[in-house]
Amino acid sequence: MPPSKRPHVVEDDDDIDDALRTEYQNSQIASSRKRPRVYDQSDEDEDEAADPGHDDLANPNHLDKIDENDDDDDDNSFENELRERVNTPPRTQYEIMRDADWQHLQHEELDDRVATQKVLSRPVRTGTNSAADNGIIESVTCVHFMCHERLHVELGPLINFVVGENGSGKSAVLTAITLCLGAKASSTNRGGSLKSFVKEGKDQSIIQVKLKNRGDGAYQHEIYGDSIIVERHFNKTGTSGFKLKSGSSGRIISSKRQAIDEIVEYFCLQVDNPLNVLSQDNARQFLNSASPALKYKYFVQGVQLESLDHDYKLIEEILESTEAKLKSYDGNLERLKHEAEEAHRLAKIVRENDQLRAKMQLLRTQLIWAQVVRAENDAAEAQANVDRQRTIVAKQETRLHATRTAIDEIMNKQLEFKEMLGQATNEYTCLEQEASGVEQAYQDIKNDVLQLHQEERIARERFQDAKAEIATLAVKVKAEEERLDAASGDARAKKQQELDQAKKTLEDNRQKNDELRSLMPGLQQQLEEASTAVRNIQKPIRDKQIQISDVEAEISQLRRSDNNYLDALPPNMAKLLDLIKQERGWTSPPIGPIGRLMALKKPKWSTIIEKFLGATPQGFIVKTKKDMDILQRLQQMVNVRNSPIIKISMPTLDLEGKEPPAQFDTILRVLDIDEPIVRDALIINHSIEQTLLIPRRAEAESVMFQSKPQNAAACICFHDHPGKRGSGLMLTTRGSNLSTSPIDRFNGGSRMRADTEAQIAHRQAHCRDLRNDLQELNGQLSIARQTQSQCQNEIEKNKARLEQIKNDDRHLRDHITDVEAELDAFEGGDNRLRALKEALAEAEQREHHNGTQFGELSVRKREENAKLQTIKGEVREQREKLDLARNRINEIKASISRYEDSLRLAQSDKVAAEENFHVAQELLEELLERLKEEQNQVISIEASAQQTCPGRVAIDPGDTYESLSVKYRTLLEQVQTLQQRLGGSAEEICEREAQALDAWNKAKASIAELEAMQTLMRTSLTDRIERWRYFQRHLSARTRVNFQYLLTERGFRGKMVIDHRAKVLALQVEPDEHRRNAKGRATNTLSGGEKSFSSVCMLLSIWEAMGSSIRCLDEFDVFMDNINRAISTNMLITAARRSVSRQYILITPNAIEGRAELDKDVKIIRLTDPRQRQITDMI
Template sequence: MAKRRAVADSDDEGGSEQHSKRSRTTESDEEDQEQPRAPRRSNKGKGKERARTVGSDMEDDDDGDEMGDVAPDEDEEKKFEEEHEERIRERLMNKSKTQGGIAEMGIIESLEMTQFMCHKYLTFSLGPQINFIIGHNGSGKSAVLSALTVALGGKATSTGRGSGLKSFIREGQSVSEVSVQLKNQGEEAYKPKEYGKSIIIQRRFTKDGASSYKIRSREGKLISTKREELQAICDHMNIQVDNPMNILTQDSARQFLSASSPADKYKFFLKGTQLSQLSEEYQTCMENISQTAKVLTRKAEVIPDLQEAYEEAQARFEEAEKAREQRHKADELKKELAWAHVATKEAELTGKLTEVANIEHRVGKAEESVKQAEDKRATVENQVAAYEEELEALGNVNALTTRKEELSTKGRANKTKLASLRSDEKQINDSLAGVNATITGLENQIADEHARAETRSRGKRDKTAAQLQEANAELADKEAKQKHATSEKLRLFGEAEASEKEARRLRDDQGQLRQRIIECDEQMRRCDEMQNSKVAQFGNNMDAALQHIRAARWHGQPPVGPFGLYVKVKDSEKWGQVLRIVIGGLMSSFALTDPRDRPTLAAILQKTNNRHCQIIISEVDLFDYSEGEPPERYLTVLRALEVSDPYVLRQLINTAHIENQLLAPTRREADQLLLSLNGGGVALAADLYRVVRFSEGGGQSTVINDLKTNDPRQQLFRNSNAGAERQRWLASRTEYSNRLADIDRRIPESTSAPQRARAEAKNFDMQEQQYTRRMRELRNKISDLQKELNEDLPVNIQALQDALQEQQTEKESILAQFEHIAREKEKVNAEQRPIVAEQEDLRVQIAEFGAKQTNITDNLSAAVAERMAQVKAVEHYQGKAEAERQKLGTAQKTAEDVQKEFEDWTAKASEYCERFPNPRKAELVQRNLEAVQAALKEREKRQGASIEEIAEELQRKKATLDTAKRELRSLMSLNRALKKSVKSRLARWHEFRRHIALRCKVYFGYHLSNRGYFGKVLFDHVNGRLDLKVNTDDQNLTQNNNREKDPRSLSGGEKSFSTICLLLSLWESIGCPIRCLDEFDVFMDAVNRRISMRMMIDTANASNRKQYILITPQDMNNIHVGNTVRVHRMTDPERGQGVLAFS
C-alpha cells in the first residue's frame, strides 16, 4: 500500500483538520476503444432510443453498495487459518531467534524542549532500538510524547494534555519551542543531498496562537519552513503521529488497559492498522462513482438533440451545394494541401529518426567501449591480485636476517675475544721484554762475578759452563725459530681467509658481468633492428604487424599505433628517464574506433609476438582538454612532449592524464610545485620520485623504480640514433668483457691460494710444536747445569744464579702464556671462518630475495598504475556513453515531438479526407487553391450564397456530436473501470483484514505463553467486536482447563498483561518505525510487570528497524538491560533541569 501522510494540517487555536490523501493507481488495464461508426441515416427517432439505452446501461452498472460485511463462512475461515497459521507461527519463531536491525531512517535521534509544559529546558538523545523513560510522578515524562507529537505536526488534542498548542507553554512564559532530530540515512533517505544524515524539525508557538516550523539539515542549515515539507517527510518515513497505535498516551493507555470494550478494541484495531481510513475512502469512492453515473445518464439525454441538429445542417448543406466541379476541385486541392503538409512533416520525421538511429549506434559503440574497458580493468585487477599473492607467497627474510644478526653477534664476540687476546699478547710481550732485560742484567752480573772468581776453579766449572752456554745458545735459536713459525702460521691463515673472501667476491662479480653482457647483447640486437626499422623499439616484428594491419579490413578506421611513432620528448636528457618509466609502456599501444575490430587486431599482435601491446577503443573525439591543465608556468608531462597526432594525444590524456601531471627536477621541488597549486595533484621528479598532494591536505611520495638494463623501454625517448646507441652499448659490453676476462683469469688463482696458504700454515704449525718440545728439553738441561755450577759458586754468585733461574722460569711461563694465547687466537679464527662464510651466503640469499621482491614490487606497481589507468578509462567511456545517451534522449524527445506532430497532422488529415497519393509541394498546391477559392468567392457574390459557411456549420455540428458521443463513451468506460477497481480493492481490503487478524491471533497466543497463559482473540467483523479469551495458571488448576474466561474476570495485573500482549500483536501489523507507550504497567503487579517488560524488550530486539519509547513511573532494578536498551531517568523539574541523565 502507498505510504500515508500522518501529519494534520493545523493544531493552532481553532485549526481545522484536513484528512490525509492517498495516492491512487489505476487497477484496470482496460482501454477506451471507440465503437465502429454506424452509417449515417436520416431516422431521427434512433437518437432518443440510443439515449435510453445508455441510461439503462448506467443503471445496470450501478449494482448497489459493496462496503457491507457479511457473516463469514466458518469452514472457509477455518481452512484459511489452517493454510496460513503454521507459516505465520514459523515466521514468528524464526524472528524471535534473530536480532532486529537498526533503522536507517525515520527514528528519533534526539528531542529538545524549551519552556514546554513543566520543563524550562530539557534535551536528551534516544537509542536506536529500545528506550525506557522513568521517573517520579509529576517529573514530566509524558511531556516527551506530547513534545514528539507536537513537533511532528500531530493534533494537540491527540496528546490528551490540552486542547490547543498554547496550553503546552510553560506557566508564566509566552513562547515555547520543541525540536526533534530524525535519522535520515540509507538508500531510502529523504533528500540526502539537502538534509544529510539527520533532519532537524523545530516548532515554535506562542500564547497568541502563532505557530511556525523550521526544518533544518544536520549542519543546522535552514531548508524549509513549510508544513507541506514536514508532511512530505512524515509520508516518506511512514511516521503517523496521530495513529493511536503508534503513540499511545497516558490517558489512552489507561483506558485501553483497564476499561476498553470489545467494540472499542475493534475500532482501535481498525484505526491503528488504517483499515478504517481505507474503508471510509473506498466508501467515498463508491458514492462518487454512483453520482458520476447519474450525471452521465443526464448527459446521454442530450445526444438526440445534437443528432437532430447535425442532420438538419447536413440537409441544408446538400440543398445549398452548387458549382460542384469548382468546389470539388477546391476540396481536392485542400486534401492535397493537407497531405502535402503531412509529407513535409514525414520527411522531417525521417531525418529525425535517422539521427536517432545514428546516435543509438554511437551509444552502442560507447557502451561496448565501456565493457571493453571494464574487461581490461578486471584483467588488470586479476594481475594485481596475482602479484599481491606472489608477493605474499614470497614471504620475508626475517629468519635469514635473524640468523645474520646471530652470526654478527657471534662474529663481534669473536672479534672482541681476538682484541682481548691481542691485548694480552701485547702485555705478555711487554712482560717478556722486561724479563729479558732482567735476565741480561743478571747474566752480566754473573759474568762479572765469574771473572773475579775465574782464577779459583776452572776445570770442571769451565766444562759445565761451556755446556750451559751451548744449551742457552740453542734455546735462544729455538725460541727465535718458534716465534717465526707462529707468526708465519698466523699470517698464512689470515691470507687464506682473505683469499677465500676475494674468491667469493670475484664469483659474484663474474655472474653480474655475464648478465650485463647478455643485456648489452640484447640492447645491441634491438639497436640493429632499429637501424632497419623505426618501429622496432616498440615491439617484436612490428613491421610485419603494421603490414598485416594495413592489409586487413576494418569496420571502423584503421588502427592508430604504435603511439611512440607520434611522441617525442623535448628535453630527453632531463626528462627521458622518468618518462620512459611512467609512459613508456603506452608507446607500444594501438587505438581503435570500433569495438568489432578488437579481435582482428589482437590476433595480429599475438601472431607477431606482441601480446604486451595495449589496445584502446575510443572514437575520434578531439575534445578540449585545457580545463584540466594547470597554469602555463607549470611544466606538465604534456608540455614536455611533442605529439604529432591529436587523436593519439587525447588517448594519452585519457589513459595517463599527462595534461595535469607536473614535472620537476627533484622531489623537493615537486612538492613545492604542488603546494603552490593549492588544490592537490601529482608531480613526477627527475630523481625518480612520484609526489602526491591531496586536496583535503597531506600527501605522500614514493620511489619510482628504474628500468632494468634489458627492459625494451630503454631505447625510448633518446636523441641519439640507433648506431650511436649501439656503439654506446658495444663500449659497455667491451668494458664488461675485459673485466670478466680479468676475473676469469684471477678466479683459479684465488681458488688455489687459500689451499696453499693453509697447507703451509699446517707445516709451520708442526714446526712450532717441534720447537716447543725441544725448548722444553733445553730448559730442563739448562736448569740441571745451572744447579751444578751453583754448587761451586760463591754465595753472591749463587744468589744471582737463583735470581736468574727465577727470571728464566718467569720467561718460560710467559712464553707458555704466549703459546696459549696463540692457540686461543687460532681457535677463535677457526670459529670465525665458518661464521664469515655463512654470513656471506646469507648476504647472497638476502640479496637474491631483495631482487625477487623488487621485481615483484615493480610488476605490482606497474599493474596498479595500469589499473588506475583502466579505472580512468572506464570513467571516461562511461562519461562519454552518458553524454551520448543524453544526446539520444534529446534526439528521441525531438523525434517524439515530430512524431506526435506527424501523427496529429496525419490524424487531422485522415479526419479531413483519405490519403492523397504523391502530393505536390505545399507552396504550389496553396497557390492553386487560392486561385480556385478566389473564383468561388466571385461566383458566391454573383449568386449571393456562401457554401463554405454552410459547410463549416455542418462540420461544427458533426464535431460537436462526435465529441459528445466519444466523451460519453470514454467517461462511461472510465466509471466502470473505477468501480471495478474499487471492488478489487475492497476484496483485497477484506483479505488484508483476514491476514492481519490471523497474525494478531497467533502473536497474541505466543505472547501469552511467556506468562504461562493460554488464550485467543475473537474477531467479529460483522458486529465490529474484538474479544479476548484468556486462561491463566490458576484457572487451569481450578477449572481443569475446560473453559476460557472473559478478561473481566481476571485480576488487574493479568488484564493489563493480556492487553499488552494484544497491543504487541497489533504492533506487528503497522509499518511506522516508532512505537510509543505511556505508563503501560500502571495496573500491573511486580511479576506481570517483569514478564511484560522482558517480553517487550525481546519483541523490540527482534523487530527490524523499529524504535520503542516506553514510559513508566516504576524503576528498572529487577529488569535486565541489554546493550540495545537505553534507560532515561527523569528528575523533578523543580530540582533543576538540564541534560537527561542515563542509567
C-alpha cells in the first residue's frame, strides 16, 4: 500500500474581527431577500470614488461600466469575450450543481475586504526563514543531457538564483528536475520525446535529482536515509527507466515508476503544475503574452481547483452509474424471490416421503458395517504371520551398537571444534569492527593533517607579507612625524599623548583576545568529548531499536504461522509433502517434517532450542537406503534445500540410567514428542537427553563447572548481557577444559508445535524488557546531550566575549583615526601622515590576524600529527591481530573438515551394518507393513462407518454383504423413480432450497448496503463541493488583494479581474499613481517592463495560494528594465522569505548582486557556457 501524504504546515490567517463578521452575516441574509435593482451610473461612480480598488466584474452589470468608461479597443475585445463566456450555459448537470448559480461569488466586495484585513495584519517578517527538513531538492546532476557533457548544481534549501549566459545550462536544470520527477517530455516544451534530450554524439543520458529526507515528515527514512536520489536514464532508441537510491548508502531501492509517483505525491512536489514549475517558454507566455482565458486556466491549475473539480466530476459520474445499476437490480431481486419460493415448495414435498428413505437408510447402514466385519477377519490372519516372524528378527538386534558408539565419539569432537569456531569467529568479527573504526579514524585524521598543511602555508605567506609591509610603513611614518614635530606646540603634544593612550588600550585588548582564543581549543576538546559520548550512546539505542523491531516481526510471524505452519519451513515444502503422498515406491513412508511431531512445553526456551536443533526440525526420517534415495530425488524435483534426511532402522533406544537427575530440565524433558523414532533421531544427532536447561547463567556455571551432574554432556542458559536478550550460552566441559559458546536467538517462525499464544506472550514480555532497556539508554543520552549543550553554551559565551573585544577594537581604531586627523590639522591639513598611519594600522591588523591564524594552525597541526602517529600504530596492531585470528579460524575449519570426513566413514560403516541386518528384518517389515495396512484398513473402514452411521448395527446371521446389496439396489430404484418425478434427490432439493433462500437474502442485503453507501457518498460529495466553492471564493479574493498590494511596490495602481463564470482572468494596471481618477489600463497597452512587472505581481499573488514545497521560474525578468527587474527580484525574495520552508529556484540570464536584498538564505549559482568550460580546460 502506498504511503499516505505527509502532513503539510498550514499558515493560519488571523481571525476576522466581530464587526466584519457581523456585516458578512447581514449581507448573506439580505442577499436572499433583496430584489435586483436597475443599474445606476451615479451609484457606480460613488462606489468607484469611495473604493478605487473595488472589483465588481462578477456582476454582469459591470460590462456596461466598461463600455462607458473605457474606449480602448483591446479592452472592448476582452469585454466581448467576457459576455460570450458569461452567456454560455453550463454543459452538464454536475456543473449546475457545482456552481450553484454562483451564489458564493455574490459578495466579492466583502471577500476583498476580509482578504485585505488578513494581508494587512500579516507580520512583515518575524524571524529568520528556516529550511524544510524534507521535500526539497539538494542537487541536480545531468550527464550527456541536452548540450551538456556533465552538469552538476548544488541548490540551497531556500532561495536559489541560477544565472549565466545563454547555453550555460540554466533551463537544463529546470528541464532535468521536471523529467526526473516523472513529467512527460512534451510538458517541458523542449522536445517531443526523451531521445531528443540525449547529447549529440552520445547514446545515453542520465539525470539525477537528490531530495532531502530528514525530520518527522521523512519518507520511509529507515530505507532511504537522510536523502533520496531519483535517477532517470534514457537513450537514443527511446527506452527509459527510473532508479530510486538511498542517499546515504547509494543502494538501489526500486526501479518502478510507481515508486517515483508515490514520493512526488507524498512530498506534494506538483511537477505537473504549470505554475509550480514554469519553464522558459511557459514563463514567457504566462508573464507576457497569455490571454485572459489562458491566465485563468493557469490560475485554476496552479491552485489545484481544476484537479479537485476533475476528481469530484469523476465521483459524480460514478454515483450516477451506481444509481442506474441499482434500478436494474429490482428485476433480479424479484426473480430471486420467485426461485426461492419454488425451491421451498419442492422441498416441502420431499419432507413428506420420509418412511421410504428411512428403510433405505437402514439397509445402507448394514452394508457399511458388513465391510467392517470382513476387514477384521483379514487383519486377524495378518497378525498371526507377524508373530511367527518376530522371533527370527530378535537375534539380529545387537549388531548395530558398536558403530553407534564410534559415531557418538566423533560427533562430540566435532561439536567441540564447532564451539571453538564460533568463539573464534565472534572474536574475528569484533576485531574486524575495531579495525574498521581505527582505519576510518586514521583516514580522517590524515585528511585533516593534509588540509592543515595547506592552510598553514597560506597563513604563513600572508603573515610574512604583512610584516614586511609594516616595516616599510613604520619607517615612512617615523620620517613624516619627525618632519612635523618641529612645527607643532603643546596642543599637538596633548593629542599625541591621547593617541598613545588609545594605542596602549588597543594593545591590551589584543592581549585579552589572545588569552580568550587560547581557551578555545580546550573548550572545543570538551565539546568533542561530550559529542563522542552522545554518539557512543546512540549506537546501542539503534541496536536496541533493531532488536525491538525483530521481536515485533517474530510476533507478527507467529500470528500468521498459526494458520499455516508451512510458512516457517523451506520453500516448496508443500509440494514435497504432496509428492510424498503420491509416491507408491516407499518401503515405509518418510516421517516428517520432524518439527511437527514434537511440541514445546516451555515456550521461553523456543528461540534457543530452535537454534540449537539447526535444520533438523525441517527434515525427515526414513528407515531404509531405498527410501532415502527416493526422498532425495523428490527434494531435487521441487528444489527443497536445507531439509536433512536421517536414516534410522534400529529399535527404540533405552534411556534407563542414561539421563541426568530428575530435578534438572533437559531438552528432551521440555519436548512432547509424538513418535519414538523422532526422539531417537534427536538423541543420536543432538544429545537432547543429556543437555541441561538452566535459565540463570550463574546457576548453570555452578552446576557444570563445580558439581557436574551425572550424564550431563552440556548445559544451556540464557545470556545475561542486556544487549543479548533472547540469546543463550552453551556450557561444556572436556576433562579440565571449560568452554562457553554463544547460541544466537532463532529469528524465523516456529517449526515445532507449541502454544502460539504462550510464545507470543513470551516474546511480548521480552519486547517489554527491551523497551525498558531502551528507556534507560534514552535517559543516559539525555544526560550526555545536556553536557554537550553546556559545552556548546560555554563556547558561545567565549565567542561573544571575543566579538565584544572586536567591537571595542573597532571603536578604538576609529578614535585613533580621529586623533590622527586632528594632529594632521596642525600642519594645515597635510594628509600624508594620516594616510601612512591608516595604512600602517591596516597592515598591523592584517599581521595580527594572520599571525593568530598561523599560530593556531601550527598548534593544531602538531596535535593532529601526534594523533596520526598514534593511530597509525593502532592500525598496524589491529591488522596483526586480524591475521592471527584469521589463521586460527582456518586451522579450526580444517579440523572440523577432518572430523566430517571421519563421520562420513563411520556412517558408511553403520549403513553397511544396517544393510546386513536388513536382510533378516526385511521380511518382518513387510509383514508388519501388511499388518499395519490391514489394521489401518479396519480403522479406516470403521472410522468411516462411525462417521457415516454412528453406532454399530446388528446384522442377521444369514445376511452377507452381497445379499444386502441386492435389497439395497431394489429399494434404490424406487427412490430414483421419485427423484425423477421431483427433478433431483432429496438432498439436492433441500440444498437448492437453502441456496435459493441464501441468494435472495444476500441480494437484499447487498442492495441495501449499496443504497446506504450511495447516500453516504452523495452527502460527502455535496460537502466537498461546498468546500470547493469556499476555496474558489477565498483564493480568488486573496489573489486579487495580494496583486493590488504588490503593485504598490512601484507605486502602481490596478486590480485583477477573476471571472469564474466566464473563465477569464485579466489585469488592469495604472502605472501613474498621480492619476487618481483614471481607470487602469489593460496589460497589452503597457510597456514591456511594466507588463512583466505586473505579471510577476500576478504570479506572486497566485503563489500565495499554492502549497508545494518547491517553486521554479525560468527567465522571469527577460523583458524588464533595470528598475522593474530590481523591484521584481526583491519582491520574489520577500515573498520567498514569507513562505517559510519553501524552496525557490529562479532562473535569470542577468546579474543579481546590485539589485537584490541578499542574505544567507539566498544562494546565487553561476553557470558558464559549456563551450567556455572546454576552452578553459584546454588552457
